[in-house]
Amino acid sequence: EAGVAQSPRYKIIEKRQSVAFWCNPISGHATLYWYQQILGQGPKLLIQFQNNGVVDDSQLPKDRFSAERLKGVDSTLKIQPAKLEDSAVYLCASSLAALNTEAFFGQGTRLTVV
């Protein structure tokens, strides 16, 4: 079974530029998450989708971050404009629809903003 796929693996941009990350969840997983992991910290949820609807985006900085999940499958996370403090690993995860089931994580995209 294929895991959660993310691209790119690494990205370096200048502050004020924009960037987009892509995630393909495990086939059949209705729930998709984007987490931000700053160096030395645990992952923090940015947004959670159930199919193509948003369940929780309370910690998403909506002035600069946006995310969508077209047709309830793939998802993209965008940052525009980026700030230095956005440097982090962005992890995508997916799980079956049932509450509190195991989430499977991708390898993440490491973003460096200079």
Add this chain to the structure above:
Amino acid sequence: AQKVTQAQTEISVVEKEDVTLDCVYETRDTTYYLFWYKQPPSGELVFLIRRNSFDEQNEISGRYSWNFQKSTSSFNFTITASQVVDSAVYFCALSGEEGTDKLIFGTGTRLQVFP
């Protein structure tokens, strides 16, 4: 508010030693779930275990064991006879906030196992 505390930032052991990673949580929910994830250098989080708040039985899986104690709000993880391949960052996480199943992670414990 929910919170997970992993007080040990980094632990170093020599191969074959036993090691325990501590996890203390805070929640007002009566139903909640606790998780452990492993993050090797490759970066992805690997699921190790999920335990619900009604099941306080300890669990053993090979060299891994978990001790869940509601009375002290702890969910500790022990690796017996550690191996170099166990070197990674280990995260404890909590979920159960009504309406969502998002994970609240601790700050992680970096385990280094030396040969």
